[in-house]
Amino acid sequence: MGGRNLFFAAVISFSTALITYNIIISANASLKQGFPGESSVDPIIRMPTDAARKGRRRRLFHTAVTASDSVYNTWQCRVMYYWFKQQKLRNPSSDMGGFTRVLHSGKPDRFMDEIPTFVAQPLPDGVDQGYIVLNRPWAFVQWLQQANIEEDYIFMSEPDHLLVKPIPNLSRDGLAAAFPFFYIEPKKFEKILRKFFPEDRGPITNIDPIGNSPVILRKDALKKIAPTWMNVSLAMKKDPEADKAFGWVLEMYAYAVASALHDVGNILHKDFMIQPPWDTAIGKSYIIHYTYGCDYDLQGKMTPGKIGEWRFDKRSYYDWPPRNLSLPPPGVPESVVTLVKMVNEATANIPNWGS
Ligand SMILES: *[C@@H]1O[C@H](CO)[C@@H](O)[C@H](O)[C@H]1NC(C)=O
Ligand SMILES: *[C@@H]1O[C@H](CO)[C@@H](O)[C@H](O)[C@H]1NC(C)=O
Ligand SMILES: CC(=O)N[C@H]1CO[C@H](CO)[C@@H](O)[C@@H]1O
DSSP: OOOHHHHHHHHHHHHHHHHHHHHHHHHHHHHTTTOOOOOSSSSHHHHHHHHTTTBBBOEEEEEEEEEEHHHHHHHHHHHHHHHHHHHHHTTTTTOOOEEEEEEETTTOOOTTTTTOHHHHHOOOTTTTTOOGGGGHHHHHHHHHHHHHHSSSSHHHHHHTTESOOOOOOOOOBBBBEEEOOOOOOTTTTTTHHTTSSSSGGGGGGGGOOOOOOSSEEEEEHHHHHHHHHHHHHHHHHSHHHHHHHHHGHHHHHHHHHHHHHHTOEEEHHHHGEOOOOOOOOOOOOOOOOOOOOOOEEEOOOTTSSOSEEEOOGGGSSOOOOOSSSOOOOOOEEEEEHHHHHHHHHHHHSSTTTTT
């Protein structure tokens, strides 16, 4: 009797070990899939991702985030990648493939082992004309040319995106999937945009109210769009009228124009992301974009434009934010509470935070 129990105990622990081992192996395999510079990975490790699962053809997308080597960009990337991995583990059969930080500082940094990274060269001195965002299209051009990207789709994300759910491949039927920004208004700027999108290319409404992120699209489409995006950005920057009209969103207009020039239409997903504090509920959205400061008094009332008694603003942290940021007072909406909790969970779990 005792011997029998011992046997079963042994079988159970052995199979648990085996299952755990398999989970670890396949999790690793899918995480590694498509990372740049890993083309010599042992083929046995690749098998689980190559095998068609449940007969459904997966349409994997590769997530790419462009970043500089500033601490400000780096802490956001570390938090962003932490949540990318969490959402991928939560749904191993999702369309989420590999991940790359496209680092446009021209040299490796200390986080190459923590975050899969491709090092891109910055624009030559003077070309960016003081507008460092122009490094973004140039970084994409280099990455798409030089890296071995296995997935057929690309998801362009940003360091200040927090993934709140596994993201499905929202692109379909040859259309990209994008988020509509209320402040991108091609119709209002028709006269200026016609310099870059001539009449013979069709109505100005062919230009969608989008930027390059968040966007999911076919890799072959992005390979065509990226060099044009780069050119249109530089041309707009050189045009005083366009430069003045578009200001800090110039490179978003340039992407929208480049996409239209290559006849890549976009499905506009309002649910793609929310932007606290203006959006209060998470609902069906996939991303929290923390680009705006969140200011509240201790009664939980928003005090926009005025530094709140409680505040979360990414711009408060040009150096590493501390772990365990204080949670907002009662009454502050779900979107802001979730944002701070997610940043805290990431910083609590990332080893060597702040160094
Ligand atoms: C970008 O501009 C350069 C120089 O004007 C030109 O040679 C090149 O063909 C352009 N490329 C694209 C994709 O528009
Ligand atoms: C985080 O801070 C709160 C007070 O703001 C404290 O009660 C809690 O114990 C801290 N948690 C950790 C893990 O340090
Ligand atoms: C919105 C959409 O069509 N998403 C699809 C992305 O691809 C996966 C796998 O083919 C589908 O299950 C999703 O429906």
